[in-house]
Amino acid sequence: MSKSTYALCDVNSFYVACERLFRPDLQNKPVVVLSNNDGCAIAMCEYSKSLGIKIGTPHFQIKTLIKKHDIECFSSNYGLYGDISQRFNWVLSQFTDKVSPYSVDESFLKFDGFTDNLIQHCKRLRKTVDEWLSLPICIGLAPTKTLAKVANYYAKKHQGSTQGVVDLRNEQHREWALRRMQVSDIWGVGRRLTQKLKLHGIITAWDLHNADYKTLQRMFSVNMERTILELRGQPCLTFSELPQPKQSILNSRSFGNPITEQSDLKEALAYHATRCCEKLRKQSSLASSIQLFLYTRDGYHHGITLPFSEPTDDTSCFLKAINSGVQKIYKAGEVYKKAGVVLFGLVPSSGYQSDIFSNTSQRPELMDSLDTINKKYGQDTIKFGSLGFAKRWAMRCNAQSPHYTTRWSEIIKVS
DNA sequence: TCTGGGGTCCTAGGACCC
DNA sequence: TCTGGGGTCCTAGGACCC
Numbered sequence: 001m002s003k004s005t006y007a008l009c010d011v012n013s014f015y016v017a018c019e020r021l022f023r024p025d026l027q028n029k030p031v032v033v034l035s036n037n038d039g040c041a042i043a044m045c046e047y048s049k050s051l052g053i054k055i056g057t058p059h060f061q062i063k064t065l066i067k068k069h070d071i072e073c074f075s076s077n078y079g080l081y082g083d084i085s086q087r088f089n090w091v092l093s094q095f096t097d098k099v100s101p102y103s104v105d106e107s108f109l110k111f112d113g114f115t116d117n118l119i120q121h122c123k124r125l126r127k128t129v130d131e132w133l134s135l136p137i138c139i140g141l142a143p144t145k146t147l148a149k150v151a152n153y154y155a156k157k158h159q160g161s162t163q164g165v166v167d168l169r170n171e172q173h174r175e176w177a178l179r180r181m182q183v184s185d186i187w188g189v190g191r192r193l194t195q196k197l198k199l200h201g202i203i204t205a206w207d208l209h210n211a212d213y214k215t216l217q218r219m220f221s222v223n224m225e226r227t228i229l230e231l232r233g234q235p236c237l238t239f240s241e242l243p244q245p246k247q248s249i250l251n252s253r254s255f256g257n258p259i260t261e262q263s264d265l266k267e268a269l270a271y272h273a274t275r276c277c278e279k280l281r282k283q284s285s286l287a288s289s290i291q292l293f294l295y296t297r298d299g300y301h302h303g304i305t306l307p308f309s310e311p312t313d314d315t316s317c318f319l320k321a322i323n324s325g326v327q328k329i330y331k332a333g334e335v336y337k338k339a340g341v342v343l344f345g346l347v348p349s350s351g352y353q354s355d356i357f358s359n360t361s362q363r364p365e366l367m368d369s370l371d372t373i374n375k376k377y378g379q380d381t382i383k384f385g386s387l388g389f390a391k392r393w394a395m396r397c398n399a400q401s402p403h404y405t406t407r408w409s410e411i412i413k414v415s
Numbered sequence: 416t417c418t419g420g421g422g423t424c425c426t427a428g429g430a431c432c433c
Numbered sequence: 434t435c436t437g438g439g440g441t442c443c444t445a446g447g448a449c450c451c
Contacts, residue, residue, distance in 0.1 A: 035419035042419070042451095055451095058418040076419090103451045190449050221425055223449080250421055305444095340420090396417095 005118060005141055005169060006239070007109040008148040009092060009125070012136045012156065014105030015043035018084050019074050021134055022404045022412055030071040034059055037254050038075055038396045075400040081105075083405045084133070091132055095125045100241050108145055110239050122165045142168040145237045146230035149187040150177055150205065171233070178231065181205040188227045193220065205231065245283045245346065251275040252340020255393040258297055259336045265294065266326050267388035272341040273318040274380075274387060280343055281367060286311035288345025290318055292325045295338040302329040311347050314363055315370070318343075319386050339393070378407070 011017055015033040020026045032053060033043040040058045041048075048071055053062055066073055085104045092099045098110035111118060122139045129137050138159065140151025147168050154177055155166040168174050184194040186205050200219075202208050209231040217225035226236040251272040259265060269292055280287055288311045293303035306321045322341075374381050402410035 037419065038417090040418050056418070060417045105451080188449065192448060221448090223424070246422075248422080252420065254419070338419095 003143055004235075005111045005114060005143060006145050006148040006235075007111065007122065008102075008106060008140045008145070008152040009109060009129075009137055010106035010152060010156075011088065012138060013043055013045055014085075014135075015074075015076065015081060016045045017135050018077070018081050019072075019401055021084070023401075026072055030069055031074070032062070032066065032071050033074045033076055034399070035076060036397070037256065038398055039254070042076065073399055075397040077400050077403065079403045079406045080401065084135070087133055088129065088135060091129050092125070094128070095121065098239070098241055100239055101243065108148065108239060119165055119167055123163060126164050136164075138164045140166050140168070142174075143233045144230040144235045145239070146187050146227060147174065147233065150174075150181065150231075153181070153185060174233070175206065178206040178209050179204060183208050186227065186231070188223060193224070196220070245285055245348070246279070247346060249276045249279045249287070249343045249346070250340060251279075252293075252338060253393075254338040255336070256396045257392070259339075259393050260334070261392075262326065262330045262332075263388075264392050265330060265336060265339055266322065266386065267391070268339045268393040269322045269326060269341055270319055270384065270386040270388070272339065273322055274315055274383065276341050276343050277313060277315045277318055277367075278371065278374075280346070281313050281349075281371060283346075284349045285346040286313050286349045287318075287343035288347065289343070290321050290325075291342040291344060292322060292329070293340055293342075294329060294336050297335040297337050302331075304329050305344070307345075311345065313349060314367060315384060319384055323386070 016031045019031055019033065030047040030051075031045050032041050032048050034040065035042045038059055040056050041053055041062065042055055044053050044055075048069075051065055051069060053065065065071065081104055085101075088105075089099055089101050089107055092107055092109060096109050096111055098112075100108045100110070102108055111121075114121065118141065122141065126137055126139060129135050138152055138155040140148045140153070140155050142148040142151045151166040151168040154168075155162050155164050158166075168177055181204060182194075183189055183197055183202055183205055184191070186208065189197070189208075197203075197208065200211075202211055208228060211228060213225045213228040216228065229236050253268070253272070255268070259268070273290065276287075276290075287308070289305055289307040291303055291305040293301060295301055304325045306325050308317060308321070312318075318341075370382055374383075380387065402412070404410060404412055
């Protein structure tokens with residue numbers, strides 16, 4: 001039996017590609033996409049990169065560049081990106097039944113039983129994504145996920161000569177590739193680890209490939225051991241087609257303007273809890289506890305964790321917890337810049353044996369109706385009163401493109 | 416003046432129990 | 434002067450990813 005081959009498919013500058021989909025006039029114009037709150041650049045085209053704009057560069061630092069080079073700037077539009085991402089994965093699923101979405105713009109695929117014709121198959125896949133979705137992608141092939149990432153790195157770097165597909169199933173090719181790659185470019189090796197590895201003379205990906213994995217496991221962690229083995233072609237990371245249920249669910253935002261009133265904080269936290277609960281019910285889980293946290297302007301962090309008497313997915317239980325929690329951590333006179341909610345201790349809702357003596361009110365039908373209506377008619381068509389109407393905390397988002405594919409009112413008009 | 420948000424996994428250390 | 438050992442659970446913090 002032949003071994004499995006992994007492919008990593010990712011869309012080049014995904015957010016920018018999405019913004020260009022319905023704006024052909026931007027095809028040859030520089031584009032930058034900003035983070036939530038329009039705080040910093042999080043995606044950009046090659047040209048903007050060449051001007052020195054990097055991921056994380058604050059918006060205010062590049063304002064002159066934007067003006068000078070007539071760069072089109074967008075607030076991020078996650079509704080659009082999420083929808084295009086789903087279409088992308090659907091196209092991938094036409095080429096293999098083993099698709100594992102890894103992030104909004106990249107997915108791992110698994111191919112069994114392919115040999116020589118796999119490269120041609122991937123080139124057809126690439127052409128199809130281009131024809132059907134107008135998205136530019138690159139594909140890396142290898143016997144492990146970590147090596148597929150390496151292959152993808154080269155496919156992206158040498159798109160012209162490789163036609164966006166690089167195959168590292170061959171060991172000699174792998175050595176060539178790893179010798180020329182910095183260890184910091186390996187998936188799972190960040191800034192800190194790069195520095196520490198350097199002290200041990202490990203500079204290139206090939207150095208790490210040859211290092212003693214037992215020693216490095218003791219020095220760092222089992223993740224480092226896995227990375228080394230994966231670089232040697234031994235799969236250590238699992239491949240799962242079904243998205244695994246989240247173990248924690250978080251929603252938070254910086255405020256558009258600083259907040260000092262407790263009532264505004266409550267509204268913001270109620271909003272975050274509502275979003276968390278939607279995600280919770282979507283993955284059919286119940287949460288055992290809720291944590292709220294506030295950040296002050298001076299960067300100080302206040303948090304509190306409140307357990308429930310039994311796991312729940314009823315929004316009103318979370319809102320009650322927020323009411324009591326925020327009173328405990330709020331300090332009059334503080335200036336707050338960010339708030340958020342995390343749900344912990346998630347358990348599957350199916351088969352959960354609820355305590356017959358518990359007085360927690362579970363109203364699955366009510367929550368169901370709420371989700372159905374809001375899904376059909378838009379977020380917060382029906383909502384709890386504690387979410388309020390003022391939204392004094394709402395984030396800045398001054399240049400968002402229309403939700404072309406997910407809101408009827410924003411669909412493109414041809415006249 | 417203005418620097419995002421949502422996740423995962425691992426480890427160390429403290430509390431507690433027997 | 435001596436001052437156990439092992440297990441579990443929880444939390445905080447660090448590191449990584451996109």
